[in-house]
Each structure stands twice: as C-alpha cells, then as structure tokens.
Amino acid sequence: MKGTVRTGRILLLLGVLIFLALIPVVGRGTYYQHLGFLTFLFITLSIAWNLVGGYAGQxxxxxxxxxxxxxYTTSILWLRGIPQLLTIPLAGVAAALYGLLWGWPCLRLRGPYFSIATIGVGEATRLLALNLENLTGGAGGLTLPTPEDIRLYLFGFYYMGFFLMLGSLLISAAIRNSRFGLGLFAIRMDEDAAEALGVNALSYKILALMLSAFLVGVGGSLYAQYILYIDPGTVFGFSMSVNMILMPIIGGIGTLWGPVLGAVIFTVIQDRIMTLSLNLWGFTFKLVQFHLLVYGALLVLIILFEPRGLVGLAERAYRSVQRWRQAKAMVPTTG
Amino acid sequence: MSREIKYPQSFKPNCPKGGVTKVIQRVRILAGLLTLVMLGSSLGAFAAPPAPKEIVIGAALPLTGTFAREGGYFKDGYEMAVKEVNERGGIFVKEYNKRIPVRLILYDDKSDATTSVSLYEKLVTEDKVHALLGGYSTPLIQAHTVVPEKYKVPYVNGGGASTAIYARGYKWIFGLLASIEKLAITLMNWIASQQDAGKLGKPLRIAIAWENTSHGKDFQKGILDKARASPDRFTIVFDEPFEIGSKDFTPLLQKVKAANADAWLVDARIADAILMQRQLTELGLYFQVISYGPRGTEKAIRDALGPAADYIVSVNWWHRDLPYPQARAFVRKYEETYKKPAEWFPALAYETARVLFRAIEKAGSLDKAKIRDALAKMDMRGSIVVGQRVWFGPNGQIDNDYVIMQNLPGRGPVLVYPKYVALGEAVVPIPKR
Structure with a gap:
C-alpha cells in the first residue's frame, strides 16, 4: 500500500515537472512563460529563506x-565584459561571502535581536548601493544590454529558473535528511541543548546562511539578466524581504514543500487577482490589493490554528480522512 | 495536311476569313482577362484584411502605493483622451479606410517596479496591445521601458523626465516631459533674470537638496553646471540628497540653516515638499527664493500648507492658465468632468495619449514599426504643451520650454515666466513674515 502511494506521488511529481517543462514549448513568448519564470524565482527565494528561517529557526x-x-554582481561583471553565464555562479559566491561577512557577528545574536540586526543590515546595504554611484549607478540603477533575439533569450531563462528551482528543492531535501539538517532542527528547538549535544551552533547557522545566500544570490542574478534593469530600490527593497518570509509561512515553515506551495500561491494568485475587477450591484471593485487581504487572513489563521502552514493543514486533513476510513473499515457489518 | 472544319451555314457569314481561330483566340483573351480581374480582386481582398474591431492600447499606472495620487491623475487624462477619440468614432486608419475605436487597458502597478514590468509584459504578450502608454515616476518608467523596447512596441509616456530613461539608446520609447536638467537650468535662468532686474543680489548663496533618485541627480547637475558657468552670479553653499518618503527633515534643515543661504532650491515629490516646507516654516528659516523644482504650486500642497505655501516657485511642464485655446478647452472639459483643478499630470497624460493616436493616424496602419516611425517623425502643432508643438529628439525625448509659476497670496499659482506666457510679476525677494 505504502509503495503504491509512493509511486503515485512520484508519478504526480513527474507529471507536474513535464507539464512545467512544456509550457514555453507550447506557448513560446506568452505571458505564462513570464509568469512561470517569476514563480520559479520566488519558489527558489522561499526555499532558500526556509533553510535559515525554517530549518534553523533564525x-x-x-x-x-x-x-x-x-x-548587482552579475550586472557589474556583465557590463565589464565578463561572460554572462559565468557571472551567475560568481553572483552566488559573492552573496554567500556577504552572508559570511555579516552572519559571523549577527548570528551570535538570538531570537528577535538577530531579526532586528538583519533589518539594519538590509537597509545599510541598500543605502550603500545607493551611494556607491560609480559602481552601482546609484539611484539611476544599471541597464543591461538588450539581446538580439529577445524571445529566444527569455525562452532560455525560463529553463534556467526551472533548473534553479529544482536544484534548490533538491538541496533543501538533501539537507533535511542529513546530519547537518538534523543539527539545524536541533538549533531551532533549543540552541543550548543542541550545543550540549555537540552541535556547533554558530558554524551550522553560518553555513546555512551562506548556502541560503548562494541560492538567493543566483536568483538575483537571473532576475537582473531577465529584467535587464536594476536599481537599489527594487533589488534591495524591504518589501522583497517581507515576501520571502511570507511565502514559507503561508506554505509551511520548516517543511520541504511548504515554501513551494507558499510561493506558488503568492505569485500566481497575486498575478491573476491583480488585473481583475468585480462588478457588484453596479459598483466596480478593483481587486488589485485583494491578494494582501487574502495573505493577511491566511497569515492570521495559520499563526492561530496551524503553525505548519498549508502543508500542515493538508497533512491534518489527510490524517483525518485516513482515520475516518480506518474507522469505517472497522465497523462490523450487520444483517 | 490541314483539316478543314465544317461549320453550319448560318454561322459562316458573320465570320471573317479564318474567323473561327480568331473567335477562339478572343474567347481565350477574354477568359484570361476575366481570370486576371478575378485574381486581382481576390488578391485585393487579401491585401486589405478586415479591420480589427478595436485598437488596443495598454498602460500600467501607480493607482495605489507611493505614487497613487499622481497615478490617479494620469488615469483621468488617459481616459479623457480615449473617450474623446471614441466619440469621433475612433482613430482613422488609412490601411482599412475607416475609423477604429480605441480600447484602453489600464492596470495598477502598486508603485512597484517588478509589478510594473510584469504588467507591461502581460500587456504585450497576453493582451496583445497595438501600442503602449507610459506609467508614472522615473524609477518605474526606467524599469518597465525595457519591455516595449525588447518586444518592439511603440511606447509614449508623459510621466518620466529623467535623462537616464532616454540615454540608453532605445528606439521605441518616447517622452513628452522635457529633461529635469533643463528644468533646473530654466530655474537658474529665471533667478538670473531677477538678479538683472535688481531684485536679487550677486552672487546669490544657494542651498540645494534633491531626492536621491536619477530625477534628483539631474536636478542637481543642472543647478551645479549653471552655477559653475556663472560664478559671479551663484555660489552653492549647501548640496545634499535626501531619501524619498523621509519622516523628518529637521536634521537636514538645521544644516541648511547653518549654511546661511539666500535661496532654497529642492527637487522633491509632493509629500516630501509638504513636510519639508512645514518644518522649514516651524524652524523660522527665511530665504529670498524657495523652489521645490516641479512641485510646490499644486492644490494638494497649497491645501496642506495654507499661507506657508505662499511665494513658493515651481518650474513646470504645463499650467492651466497657458494662453492657448486648446489648453483652455482642455481645462474646461477636465474640470467639468472630474470636478478637480486641471494640473500638469492629467494634462500631460491627455496629451501623451493624443500624440500616440496622432502617430497611429499618421502611420495609417496598425503596424508597430510604422507607428514607431510616425512617432520619430512627429511634429504635432496645436498641442496643449508649452510652445504648442510636440516633437521628439533623437533620444525620444521632447525639448520644449518650461513655465515658472509662483503661489501668490489670494491668487494661487500665477504664471511668471517666460514672458510670452507670463500673467503676473514674481514677488522676489519673498517678504519677511
């Protein structure tokens, strides 16, 4: 029975992946290709944040x-003649090293103190980017060259986003089942107890932050190459940090699939609702900000009733159905 | 050996010698001609495909978020222009020899650059627009203009003046706002004219502050270039940027106070200009000239500040008192429709849409490249913009004049510069309260 369920899950996953892989082939240059890229990007960011915020509880x-x-690493290097593809891993490495730079002191802080410190780091970095005009273009940002065949170019980026998402998911799954992952879970539950059991909490947290930073850095690199224009207000904007937190919390913080589900809901629902309007009794309601109401309601409900998010809710529902089936099977037939 | 065909007697007299062959030849020629005519007419039918039901124009505006107020004005202007053209039956497109109505698709980008880019992607790839109208504010326009350029869709905006938008070598982007650098230079030229009239001293000690965006940097560059060119007239004693949406300008203003400046020249958005001027008044700072660049004379600022807004000078792309009949007609119609004072935002939005419609008409086609070429060659007379003429430089940006106005007590904003549109004398230096 377990084997059948497992095979069914694998087949379902394969089906979804094949469907996603075929979207740009069937509808090349369509909006779904663009939406797909953004969704993969946000899934990656959500998974990456979950490594630190979900697994390690920071x-x-x-x-x-x-x-x-x-x-910025990709844009600056590309504009200085470094091959575009080579800038992608370099962007990840630069982000990871930056994570080491501020993670080393900040990860010694615990709980809300660490969170407050990260807000400071975020704002300070944005201001730095704003004022290093010779390097970053300052407030005016950086514009990247438009490729000759833009449709082919964007077609390629869909798959880059797709593979980045897959890679992130595999890394997240591997960590979950590793000694390193168990160490992170232990830190989340009780850092002192974890240290007493031999887990080097600071090293583990720094490593998780660097890994997470690498994935987010690669995501930022793809974003810059895809949009072809960046400025500090957009790529260092605080709202992006909030989105990165919101997605795993809605989906299920600390779980494998929660960040994926949260990111899909975040991107796709927002996109579909944003351009809709509702006609009720002669009044037209624009639903442009409606998604915020949906997220707000979801957040309140999740924090109150199911801290493991939608994945936790789905698991709870699944268990209830199983129990109901078992109970039904055990009832003796009469007559 | 030739074979003679025998025809009935009745047929023969009408036929000349060798007549049968000729008749057959004539029939063949006629049939050929008929075929040619039919082929031609069917080819003609292919050459003139049926006209589309509508011309689809799209735009994403900041209708919520930081720039919601300005975005709302732009929405009014676009909708008014579309309504006007549709009342005439639409845009005349020569290729179809008929007027085709316009359908405007407007989205809200929530004042967010990534959303703005996504919405322009959606307009091009999903809504299949024929042409695009621009959004509002330099950072958003700089981000989303990548989309029309990469998909080769004609795009016109009336909400982005920063030179950075037009300095990228883009071929599909056009803008109806003259550069911010020119705005700053116009302001300095006006100050020089006041010096020449003996109203202001030389050299004038100037303090400048600018929002930390490419818009602000253009303003700073214009002022500094002019000051460097005329050291006998201007001395810069303070020069600092500030963040958009700051909650407190007191530290900045304390430094300005210490600089002992005669003139306070700032590039700021409405909300920042209101807070800055309020705090400046509370601190009791006095300047002979105060300007917030393109802001300072809007109704929102006058309402918020009351008498503290008096004598502020603004340099702008448009003013409701411009002495052109077409501008007056726009003001009348706009104010009747929306019950709001006509300010530059809806005026420029309205004219932006009209310029795009004119380009489609000139192109005589809905072919995107032809519309783009018509925009590049545009020379529209009788416009409501300053100078009544719209044309674009090689970078896609207009280069017309600015107007300067000043809030005068009991009169509101009055046009004071240039002379050919001035309706009053500027009060300089500002009277001490």
Missing amino acids: ISFGHVVFFGIGA
Whole structure:
C-alpha cells in the first residue's frame, strides 16, 4: 500500500515537472512563460529563506541583501565584459561571502535581536548601493544590454529558473535528511541543548546562511539578466524581504514543500487577482490589493490554528480522512 | 495536311476569313482577362484584411502605493483622451479606410517596479496591445521601458523626465516631459533674470537638496553646471540628497540653516515638499527664493500648507492658465468632468495619449514599426504643451520650454515666466513674515 502511494506521488511529481517543462514549448513568448519564470524565482527565494528561517529557526528580515548582491554582481561583471553565464555562479559566491561577512557577528545574536540586526543590515546595504554611484549607478540603477533575439533569450531563462528551482528543492531535501539538517532542527528547538549535544551552533547557522545566500544570490542574478534593469530600490527593497518570509509561512515553515506551495500561491494568485475587477450591484471593485487581504487572513489563521502552514493543514486533513476510513473499515457489518 | 472544319451555314457569314481561330483566340483573351480581374480582386481582398474591431492600447499606472495620487491623475487624462477619440468614432486608419475605436487597458502597478514590468509584459504578450502608454515616476518608467523596447512596441509616456530613461539608446520609447536638467537650468535662468532686474543680489548663496533618485541627480547637475558657468552670479553653499518618503527633515534643515543661504532650491515629490516646507516654516528659516523644482504650486500642497505655501516657485511642464485655446478647452472639459483643478499630470497624460493616436493616424496602419516611425517623425502643432508643438529628439525625448509659476497670496499659482506666457510679476525677494 505504502509503495503504491509512493509511486503515485512520484508519478504526480513527474507529471507536474513535464507539464512545467512544456509550457514555453507550447506557448513560446506568452505571458505564462513570464509568469512561470517569476514563480520559479520566488519558489527558489522561499526555499532558500526556509533553510535559515525554517530549518534553523533564525528569522531573517534582511535576505533581500543577497538578492541585491547577486543582481548587482552579475550586472557589474556583465557590463565589464565578463561572460554572462559565468557571472551567475560568481553572483552566488559573492552573496554567500556577504552572508559570511555579516552572519559571523549577527548570528551570535538570538531570537528577535538577530531579526532586528538583519533589518539594519538590509537597509545599510541598500543605502550603500545607493551611494556607491560609480559602481552601482546609484539611484539611476544599471541597464543591461538588450539581446538580439529577445524571445529566444527569455525562452532560455525560463529553463534556467526551472533548473534553479529544482536544484534548490533538491538541496533543501538533501539537507533535511542529513546530519547537518538534523543539527539545524536541533538549533531551532533549543540552541543550548543542541550545543550540549555537540552541535556547533554558530558554524551550522553560518553555513546555512551562506548556502541560503548562494541560492538567493543566483536568483538575483537571473532576475537582473531577465529584467535587464536594476536599481537599489527594487533589488534591495524591504518589501522583497517581507515576501520571502511570507511565502514559507503561508506554505509551511520548516517543511520541504511548504515554501513551494507558499510561493506558488503568492505569485500566481497575486498575478491573476491583480488585473481583475468585480462588478457588484453596479459598483466596480478593483481587486488589485485583494491578494494582501487574502495573505493577511491566511497569515492570521495559520499563526492561530496551524503553525505548519498549508502543508500542515493538508497533512491534518489527510490524517483525518485516513482515520475516518480506518474507522469505517472497522465497523462490523450487520444483517 | 490541314483539316478543314465544317461549320453550319448560318454561322459562316458573320465570320471573317479564318474567323473561327480568331473567335477562339478572343474567347481565350477574354477568359484570361476575366481570370486576371478575378485574381486581382481576390488578391485585393487579401491585401486589405478586415479591420480589427478595436485598437488596443495598454498602460500600467501607480493607482495605489507611493505614487497613487499622481497615478490617479494620469488615469483621468488617459481616459479623457480615449473617450474623446471614441466619440469621433475612433482613430482613422488609412490601411482599412475607416475609423477604429480605441480600447484602453489600464492596470495598477502598486508603485512597484517588478509589478510594473510584469504588467507591461502581460500587456504585450497576453493582451496583445497595438501600442503602449507610459506609467508614472522615473524609477518605474526606467524599469518597465525595457519591455516595449525588447518586444518592439511603440511606447509614449508623459510621466518620466529623467535623462537616464532616454540615454540608453532605445528606439521605441518616447517622452513628452522635457529633461529635469533643463528644468533646473530654466530655474537658474529665471533667478538670473531677477538678479538683472535688481531684485536679487550677486552672487546669490544657494542651498540645494534633491531626492536621491536619477530625477534628483539631474536636478542637481543642472543647478551645479549653471552655477559653475556663472560664478559671479551663484555660489552653492549647501548640496545634499535626501531619501524619498523621509519622516523628518529637521536634521537636514538645521544644516541648511547653518549654511546661511539666500535661496532654497529642492527637487522633491509632493509629500516630501509638504513636510519639508512645514518644518522649514516651524524652524523660522527665511530665504529670498524657495523652489521645490516641479512641485510646490499644486492644490494638494497649497491645501496642506495654507499661507506657508505662499511665494513658493515651481518650474513646470504645463499650467492651466497657458494662453492657448486648446489648453483652455482642455481645462474646461477636465474640470467639468472630474470636478478637480486641471494640473500638469492629467494634462500631460491627455496629451501623451493624443500624440500616440496622432502617430497611429499618421502611420495609417496598425503596424508597430510604422507607428514607431510616425512617432520619430512627429511634429504635432496645436498641442496643449508649452510652445504648442510636440516633437521628439533623437533620444525620444521632447525639448520644449518650461513655465515658472509662483503661489501668490489670494491668487494661487500665477504664471511668471517666460514672458510670452507670463500673467503676473514674481514677488522676489519673498517678504519677511
């Protein structure tokens, strides 16, 4: 029975992946291709944040700095003649090193103190980018060259986003089942107890932050190459940090699939609702900000009733159905 | 050996010698001609495909978020222009020899650059627009103009003046706002004219502050370039940027106070200008000239500040008192429709849409490249903009004049410069309260 369920899950996953891989082939240059890229990007950011915030329990409000560092590293290097593809891993490495730079002192802080410090790091980095005009273009930002065949170029980026998402998911799954992952879970539950059991909490947290920073940095790099224009207000904007937190919390913080689900809901619902309007009794309601109401309501409900998010809710529902089936099977038939 | 065909007698007399062959030849020629005519007419039918039901124009505006107020004005202007053209039956497109109505698709980008880019992607790839109208504010326009450029869709905006938008070598982007650098230079030229009239001393000690955006930097560059060119007239004693949406300008203003400046020249958005001027008044700072660049004379600022807004000078792309009949007609119609004073935002939005419609008409086609070429060659007379003429430089940006106005007590904003549109004398230096 377990084997059948497992095979069913694998087949479902394969089906979804094949469907996603075929979207740009069927509808090349369509809006779904663009939406797909953004969704993969946000899934990556959500998974990356979950490594630090979900697995290790370190709530970071400054993750956007890695996104910005990645975006700027790629843009600056590309504009100075470095091959575009080579800038992608370099962007990840730069973000990881930046994570080491501020993670080393800040990760010694615990709980809300760490969170407050990350807000400071985020804002300080944005101001730095704003004022290093010769390097970053300052407030005017950096514009990247438009490729000759833009449709082919964007077609390629869809798959880059797709593979980045897959890679992030595999890394997250591997960590979850590793000694390192168990160490992170232990830190989340009780840092002192984890240290007493031999877990080097600071090293573990720094490593998790660097890994997370690498993925977010690569995401920032792809974003810059895809949008072809970046400025500090966008790639270091605080709202991006909030989004990175919101997605895993809605989906299920500390779980494998929660950040994926949260990011899909975040991106797709927002996109579909944003351009809709509702006609009720002669009044037209624009639903442009409606998604915020949906997220707000979801957040309140999740924090109150199911801290493991939508994934936790789905698991609870699944268990209830199983129990109901078992109970039904055990009832003796009469007559 | 030739074979003679025998025809009935009745047929023969009408036929000349060798007549049968000729008749057959004539029939063949006729049939050929008929075929040619039919082929031609069917080819003609292919050459003139049926006209589309509507011309789809799209735009994403900041209708919520930081720039919601300005975005709302732009929405009014676009909708008014579309309504006007549709009342005439639409835009005349020569290719179809008929007027085609316009459908405007407007989205809200929430004042967010990534959303703005996504919405322009959606307009091009999902809504399949024929052409695009611009959004509002330099950072958003700088981000989303990448989309029309990469998909080669004609795009006109009336909400982005920063030179950075037009300095990228883009071919599909056009703008109806003259550069911010020119705005700053116009302000300095006006100050020089006041010096020449003996109203202001030389050299004038100037303090400048600018929002930390490319818009602000253009303003700073214009002022500094002019000051460097005329050291006998201007001395810069203070020069600092500030963040958009700051909650307190007191530390900045304390430094300005210490600089002992004669003139206070700032590039700021409405909300920042209100807070800055309020705090400046509370601190009791006095300057002979105060300007917030393109802001300072809007109704929102006058309402918020009351008498503290008096004598502020603003340099702008448009003013409701411009002495052109078409501008007056716009003001009348706008104020009747929306019950709001006509300010530059809806005026420029309205004219931006009209310029795009004119380009489509000139192109005589809905072919995007032809519309783009018509925009590049545009020379529209009888416009409501300053100088009544719209044309674009090689970078896609207009280069017309600015107007200067000043809030005068009991009169509101009055046009004071240039002379050919002035309706009053500027009060300089500002009377001490």
